């Protein structure tokens with residue numbers, strides 16, 4: 001398939017309208033959002049959405065998020081709980097997805113046969129114009145080959161999906177760099193199914209009662225049916241085997257230095273996912289600083305790009321410093337743990 005690539009921003013209406021035409025006639029468009037790049041199709045067109053699963057190699061039991069540009073979502077859901085209204089008022093447009101009871105308009109393929117649908121209004125202006133001009137909601141997972149780190153730049157999306165989609169648009173780096181927070185919204189409470197930039201504290205600050213789904217904190221159990229299907233997959237994974245080293249940071253650095261030496265003696269190259277505070281403490285190895293520990297927002301924005309960097313230089317092993325699982329750290333560690341297939345060493 002020929003893939004058209006347009007580098008553009010929100011001021012290039014003509015090209016965004018051309019992309020919208022592709023969506024309208026059942027094609028696939030990769031577009032930027034503030035979380036990660038998305039691989040979009042008309043959410044009301046089952047055949048169009050089927051192409052998403054094929055292009056990504058995505059398992060069919062992993063549902064898609066429906067992206068909207070209008071606050072009136074009543075066509076797509078059975079009812080809107082008060083809690084959902086609060087979330088919309090406070091955080092939409094933005095990086096939070098709500099799981100609500102679906103209406104019959106949303107094809108079962110989109111929700112992987114669940115009776116709920118995940119809906120989000122992105123804040124990225126190109127994304128919103130694309131949805132508006134298409135005149136339909138856009139179903140979109142992240143624009144990567146299934147299992148790889150999510151794309152946070154247009155280059156990542158081109159790397160994975162060139163020749164597999166009709167069009168790729170964008171150019172800017174994603175502001176948040178991690179996928180949206182996913183919450184199941186009921187009348188009495190809200191449950192975080194996937195942590196993201198909108199944190200538990202932020203949801204509590206607007207008066208909501210918030211649970212964190214236990215599956216987020218522990219290693220997934222093969223026998224347990226997860227509430228959020230995406231929870232069970234190895235995800236975001238670089239090619240090299242990755243280990244997260246948690247515990248006191250000086251001990252983590254010592255341990256990683258020991259590993260660099262040990263692997264070097266076996267002729268293996270170690271990549272280190274380090275931070276600004278520690279990068280100069282490593283001896284040998286391929287060191288990439290993911291950002292400063294005082295700026296978790298930037299670490300989140302850089303994480304997937306850093307994982308893809310390690311792929312490019314073909315390291316044999318990756319050792320990554322861990323972060324505290326608080327605030328945004330919960331979302332960062334959630335992606336890192338999956339990337340590492342839950343290979344974690346506490347020192």
Ligand code: AMP
Nearest residue numbers: 063099116117118140141142179228230
């Ligand atoms: P992605 O588009 O790759 O960011 O993945 C979307 C994720 O949203 C899925 O992997 C699920 O974790 C979650 N999700 C989407 N729809 C639902 C739903 N109906 N119920 C629960 N989780 C959902």
Ligand code: MG
Nearest residue numbers: 141142150179
């Ligand atoms: Mg994804």
